[in-house]
Amino acid sequence: MGNVPASSALPASEAADDGKRVTPEVVNRLPRWFPIVVVSLSFLPFLLNQLGADFGIQDQPVTSESLVQLNPLQISDHVHHSLTGPFVHTLLEWSSTIAAFFTMLMAFSYFFIKGDIVTPIIGLALFCSGVIDAFHTLAADRMVFALADSKTLIPFTWAFCRNFNALITTVGVCLFLLTKIDQTTHRKKVISLISFALLLGFISYAIMYTLVHQPVLPTTMYKENFIHRPYDLGALVLFAVLGGLICPFFYRKYPGIFSQTLILSMIPQFMTQAHMTFGSTALFDNHFNIAHVLKALSYVVPFCGLVFEFINVVAKEKATQEELKRVNTNLESIVDQRTVELRNERNELQKRNQTIENIYTNVKSGFLIVNRNGTIEEGFTRSCYNLLSQDTHQGEKFSTALGLDERKAGHFNVMLEQVFEDFLPEDVLLKQVPSRFPIGKMVIKIEGAVIRDKESLPLGVLFTITDITELVNKEKENTVRNSLIQILKRKAEFRNFLEDTKMVLQECKKLALSSNQKRLRILIHTIKGNCGIFEMGAIANLIDTIEDQNEITIKSLQDIENAFREFLSKHQSILGLSYDREGDEIFLVDRQQVEALARSATSAQTLTAVKAAINRWVLELNRTPFSLLVEPVMRMGSNIASRLEKQVEIVNLTTDLKVDTELLRPIFQNLVHLIHNALDHGLESIEERGDKPKKGKIEFKAECDDRFWHIIVRDDGRGINTEKLVQRALASGRLIAKEAERLSREEKLKLIFMDGLSTADAVTDISGRGVGMSALAEAVKLVNGTISVSSEMSRGTTFKISVPIDPKELEKAVSFELAA
Known part of the structure; x- marks a missing residue:
C-alpha cells in the first residue's frame, strides 16, 4: 500500500549509471482526472434534475381490463413496459453486486501479491454489502420466497442493506485503525481473512433468513415528511463520518491508491443516501433510480482503485525490470573490466609469487x-x-x-x-x-x-x-687479541692469576677424589669469573659447560688445564709464558721506588735503621693502588653490559688508596661475582627503570681505618627480593617454614650467600647458578673478614666487605715507628 520506489531492491551503488541518472520512480497515487470524474458523476444527476431532467420510470399497472382489448403480442409488450422499473432496478443492483464481487477478487489477488491484509478485509466488507444488495434485488424481483408485500419489502430491505453496508464498512476500517498488523505472519493473515469471511457470511445469511420470514415489515417511506425515508438517515450519517473523518485517518495509517479510492467512494455513497433520504417517495422514481446508479458507482470506485494499484504494480515491475536490465548491462561492463583487471592482477601476482619463491628458495637466512x-x-x-x-x-x-x-x-x-x-x-x-x-x-x-x-x-x-660463524670466528680472534693485550698490560698480575689457578686446580682434583663437589664448584666458578678479567672467553665457556655436568670429574679439570696449556703454548712467542714452567711472583718496581729506598738506606745511621727502612719499603711495595686492582673488574663489567645491551656507568670512587694485595687477593678474585649479579639481575633494562636515570650505575669504593680494609660495591638497580629468596630457600629444602618466620630482613638478605641459592629464573653463562655469592662469602671468611648487604626494592643494593688488617703488618708498622 505504501509508496515504494522501483529501485529499492537494488544496491545503492548501482542505482545510477554515473551519479547523474536516477532510477525512475513510479508515483503511487490516483490519476488526477479520476477524482474529478467521480465527483462530477456524483453531482451530475442532481444538476441535471435542476435543469429539468427526470430519471424516474412511471408505474404502469397491468389490469384485466387493459389486457382484454390487446392481442398477445401487445400484451407481451405491455407487460414488459410495466416491468421497466424492476428491470432497471435489477440491472443496477446486480451491477453493484458484480462490482463488489470483482472488487473482492482483486483485493484477494493483491493480498497474495503484496501480502497486504488491509485490502482483502475491506474488499470482504464491500462484498458482504454487495451480497446483501443482491438479496434485496432477489426479494424485489420475487426470486426468493418472502411473506411481506413488495411495496414494504423493497424499501425496508433497501434501508437495511444500506445501513448494514455503512456499518460493516465502518467496522472494517476501524478494525485497522485500532489494531497493529504490521508484524502479523502470512499464515495468521490468511486465518484472519477466513475467519472474517465466515463471520460476515453467517451474518448475511442470518439477516436474509430473518427478513424473508417476516410477514409484516415496518413502513419506511413517508411522502408528506421532509425526510421521506428516515430509515436511510443512519447510513447517510455513517457515510458522512466515514468520508470526512474515519477514512482520512485510515489513509494516513495505510497510504495508497486503494485508501484514496475508499475516501472517494464515500462521495457517491453519501449522494446515494441523500437522494433516497430526502428525494425518493416511490419505487423507481427519479431519486430512486439516481440512488441506485450512484450506489453502483460507489462500488466501482474501489474496484478502479485496485485496478490502478495493479497498474502501479505492473509499472513498478516494468521500471524494476528496466532498471535491472540497465544494472545488468552495467554489471556486464564492470565484470568485463574487472575480468581484465583480475587477469592483469593474476599475472602480477604470479610474478610476485615467482619472486617470493625465488627468495624463499635461495635466501641464505x-x-x-x-x-x-x-x-x-x-x-x-x-x-x-x-x-x-x-x-x-x-x-x-x-x-x-x-x-x-x-x-x-x-x-x-x-x-x-x-x-x-x-x-x-x-x-x-x-x-x-x-x-x-x-x-x-x-x-x-x-x-x-x-x-x-x-x-x-x-x-x-x-x-x-x-x-654468523664467520662473525663469531672474527669475534674470537678479536677476543684473543684483546686478551693478549690485557695480559701484556698486566703480565705480572696474569702470572699471579696463572699460578693461583694452577694451585686451585690441584686442590680441585683432591676435592674431586673426596667427592666434595660443593667446594669444587665454588673454586672453578671463581676461575671462570677471573678469566673474564683477562677476556679469556673460550676457557670461560669451557668451564661454564663443565659446570652443567652433574658431577665434575678429574678429566674435566684436566680439560681446563689443557685449555690454559694450549692457549699459552699457542701464544708463547708473544707472552713468553708456559703453563708447566714454575714461575715466581713478580713485583714491578719503578725508578721512584728504588730512589726512595736508596734515600732511606743512606739516611739511616745504624744497621737496625737500615733494616727498618728496607722492611718499610718492602711493605709499601706489596701494596697496590685500589684503582689498579679494581680496573680489570670494571672493564669486564663494561663488556658484560654491552653484551646484555644495558647502559651502565661503572665508576671507582677511590683513586689514591693503596691496599694490601696479598691479603685482599681472595676478595679481588671473587669481586667478579658481585658485578656479574649486579649486571645480570640487579640492573634493569632502560624500559624497566621507570623514573630513575636511564643509565644504571655501579660504584666501587675502598676505605681503610686503624683495623680494617673496607671494600664497598653499590648499584642502583631493582634491589633484592627477600620474599623470593625465602621462597627459593624453602623450595630447595635449605630452610624450613618455622625458621623462615623468625628471620629478620637482614637475615633474609644474607640468604643470598647460601650455596646453590639464586633468585634468577634461569641459569646463564653469566650468573644464576647460586655459586658466585657463596664463593665470595667463602673468600671473605678465608681472610677472617665480614660481609654485609643492604637493599631497597627499586632503589638498589650495597655490599660492604670488611677485612682485618694483617697483624704482622701492624707489628711491622709499629716497629717502623719505634725504629724511626
Whole structure:
C-alpha cells in the first residue's frame, strides 16, 4: 500500500549509471482526472434534475381490463413496459453486486501479491454489502420466497442493506485503525481473512433468513415528511463520518491508491443516501433510480482503485525490470573490466609469487614462525634445513631444532612463553630470549619479531636465522687479541692469576677424589669469573659447560688445564709464558721506588735503621693502588653490559688508596661475582627503570681505618627480593617454614650467600647458578673478614666487605715507628 520506489531492491551503488541518472520512480497515487470524474458523476444527476431532467420510470399497472382489448403480442409488450422499473432496478443492483464481487477478487489477488491484509478485509466488507444488495434485488424481483408485500419489502430491505453496508464498512476500517498488523505472519493473515469471511457470511445469511420470514415489515417511506425515508438517515450519517473523518485517518495509517479510492467512494455513497433520504417517495422514481446508479458507482470506485494499484504494480515491475536490465548491462561492463583487471592482477601476482619463491628458495637466512606452544609452524624457508637440520619439520619444538639440552631448552622455552604473556614491552621480552646457538660447526643467530592479531594479541614469533660463524670466528680472534693485550698490560698480575689457578686446580682434583663437589664448584666458578678479567672467553665457556655436568670429574679439570696449556703454548712467542714452567711472583718496581729506598738506606745511621727502612719499603711495595686492582673488574663489567645491551656507568670512587694485595687477593678474585649479579639481575633494562636515570650505575669504593680494609660495591638497580629468596630457600629444602618466620630482613638478605641459592629464573653463562655469592662469602671468611648487604626494592643494593688488617703488618708498622 505504501509508496515504494522501483529501485529499492537494488544496491545503492548501482542505482545510477554515473551519479547523474536516477532510477525512475513510479508515483503511487490516483490519476488526477479520476477524482474529478467521480465527483462530477456524483453531482451530475442532481444538476441535471435542476435543469429539468427526470430519471424516474412511471408505474404502469397491468389490469384485466387493459389486457382484454390487446392481442398477445401487445400484451407481451405491455407487460414488459410495466416491468421497466424492476428491470432497471435489477440491472443496477446486480451491477453493484458484480462490482463488489470483482472488487473482492482483486483485493484477494493483491493480498497474495503484496501480502497486504488491509485490502482483502475491506474488499470482504464491500462484498458482504454487495451480497446483501443482491438479496434485496432477489426479494424485489420475487426470486426468493418472502411473506411481506413488495411495496414494504423493497424499501425496508433497501434501508437495511444500506445501513448494514455503512456499518460493516465502518467496522472494517476501524478494525485497522485500532489494531497493529504490521508484524502479523502470512499464515495468521490468511486465518484472519477466513475467519472474517465466515463471520460476515453467517451474518448475511442470518439477516436474509430473518427478513424473508417476516410477514409484516415496518413502513419506511413517508411522502408528506421532509425526510421521506428516515430509515436511510443512519447510513447517510455513517457515510458522512466515514468520508470526512474515519477514512482520512485510515489513509494516513495505510497510504495508497486503494485508501484514496475508499475516501472517494464515500462521495457517491453519501449522494446515494441523500437522494433516497430526502428525494425518493416511490419505487423507481427519479431519486430512486439516481440512488441506485450512484450506489453502483460507489462500488466501482474501489474496484478502479485496485485496478490502478495493479497498474502501479505492473509499472513498478516494468521500471524494476528496466532498471535491472540497465544494472545488468552495467554489471556486464564492470565484470568485463574487472575480468581484465583480475587477469592483469593474476599475472602480477604470479610474478610476485615467482619472486617470493625465488627468495624463499635461495635466501641464505632462514625464516620461520614459532607459535605459543614453542613449535615450528608450516611454511618455513628451505634455508632452515641448512641452518638447523635436515630433519626440521612442522610441529617440532624450536628448542629441539636448535639442539639445546634439557636445561637450556627449559630456559629458552620460559623466555619464549614470557613473550606471549606480553606483560612487558615487546623489545624487552625478546632481548631476554637467547640469540646465539652452536649448530655443529656453525654458530647461528636468531632475531624475533612478534606477529599480532587484530586485537594486538601475540599469535606467533617470526624468527630470522642467520649464519654468523664467520662473525663469531672474527669475534674470537678479536677476543684473543684483546686478551693478549690485557695480559701484556698486566703480565705480572696474569702470572699471579696463572699460578693461583694452577694451585686451585690441584686442590680441585683432591676435592674431586673426596667427592666434595660443593667446594669444587665454588673454586672453578671463581676461575671462570677471573678469566673474564683477562677476556679469556673460550676457557670461560669451557668451564661454564663443565659446570652443567652433574658431577665434575678429574678429566674435566684436566680439560681446563689443557685449555690454559694450549692457549699459552699457542701464544708463547708473544707472552713468553708456559703453563708447566714454575714461575715466581713478580713485583714491578719503578725508578721512584728504588730512589726512595736508596734515600732511606743512606739516611739511616745504624744497621737496625737500615733494616727498618728496607722492611718499610718492602711493605709499601706489596701494596697496590685500589684503582689498579679494581680496573680489570670494571672493564669486564663494561663488556658484560654491552653484551646484555644495558647502559651502565661503572665508576671507582677511590683513586689514591693503596691496599694490601696479598691479603685482599681472595676478595679481588671473587669481586667478579658481585658485578656479574649486579649486571645480570640487579640492573634493569632502560624500559624497566621507570623514573630513575636511564643509565644504571655501579660504584666501587675502598676505605681503610686503624683495623680494617673496607671494600664497598653499590648499584642502583631493582634491589633484592627477600620474599623470593625465602621462597627459593624453602623450595630447595635449605630452610624450613618455622625458621623462615623468625628471620629478620637482614637475615633474609644474607640468604643470598647460601650455596646453590639464586633468585634468577634461569641459569646463564653469566650468573644464576647460586655459586658466585657463596664463593665470595667463602673468600671473605678465608681472610677472617665480614660481609654485609643492604637493599631497597627499586632503589638498589650495597655490599660492604670488611677485612682485618694483617697483624704482622701492624707489628711491622709499629716497629717502623719505634725504629724511626
